[in-house]
Amino acid sequence: MEETLTILMATYNGERFIREQLDSIIKQTYKEWCLVIRDDCSKDNTPDIIKEYCLRDTRIKFISGEKNLGPVLNFNELIKDSLSSKYIMFADQDDIWLDSKIEISLKNIKNIEERYGENVPIIAYSKLKYVTEDLKPLNIKNSNPKNKNLRTLLSFNFIWGCTIIANSALINEAYPISKAAQNHDYWLALHAAHKGIIYHIEKETMLYRQHKANVTGGINNRSLKSKIKKINNQFSSYEQQIKQNLNFITKYQEDNNQVLLEYKNILLSDFFIRVIKAYKFSVKKNSLLETIIFYIFLLSKYQKENSKID
Structure with missing residues (x-):
């Protein structure tokens, strides 16, 4: 029997694109997953859309935040309730996962654990495809530094949270996410670089949508x-x-x-x-x-x- 993998999604005012993202997760070739969504006090219809999907698919769980925490601490709350999960992935509210994203990610991190052991903190991250808000390809390259180590990470983060899978050893090493953390993915990557392993999956597993409302990675105005x-x-x-x-x-x-x-x-x-x-x-x-x-x-x-x- 397949292991249940936990997917964490932090949402805020995501009504425009969240349906497409949820549909792409439901279509995954790997079926044994649980998606936990915490909404950070959205002012639009995001909570209602999530509740609709919870009724359609029992693998989707919804947490309504009592106060706005911001994306970093929103993810921290999600992680707090998922510390017993063997593997965790993170989803943005506005992207689209390719059908085999979970399958590819899980296969790779398991291979690394077989080599180094389950007690070693591991983060595996894949490539992504930059697209416009209407999913047209953009000519933007993935960040791919030669040295994917702690020295490089202290300079800049080259790992996007929406591309990663982390094992339990890493999640428990990195929790709680510091209030000083720039992003949850950056905080996790630093821990993997210092205490464990960073592994790059050389495949595109998702469409990374660029639009003006992006929390990270939006298209830049050139004026x-x-x-x-x-x-x-x-x-x-x-x-x-x-x-x-x-x-x-x-x-x-x-x-x-x-x-x-x-x-x-x-x-x-x-x-x-x-x-x-x-x-x-x-x-x-x-x-x-x-x-x-x-x-x-x-x-x-x-x-x-x-x-x-x-």
């Missing part, structure tokens, strides 16, 4: 005003990322991990020394432009007092 706004948003994102990383370093400070110590030392240094150390650490973003913006950020905005944990 000058938009670009200036994007830089400001980028600086705020870097501040949040650094807080997350320092929170992670504090969690594992007794490990005396050299990579974590080097990263923290960068932030405790002054201005140009900070930039030199960041360069030696090989701090790079997903593109040359983003890398330049980050180094400008280190010089002009980030201050050592920001390195304190809230």
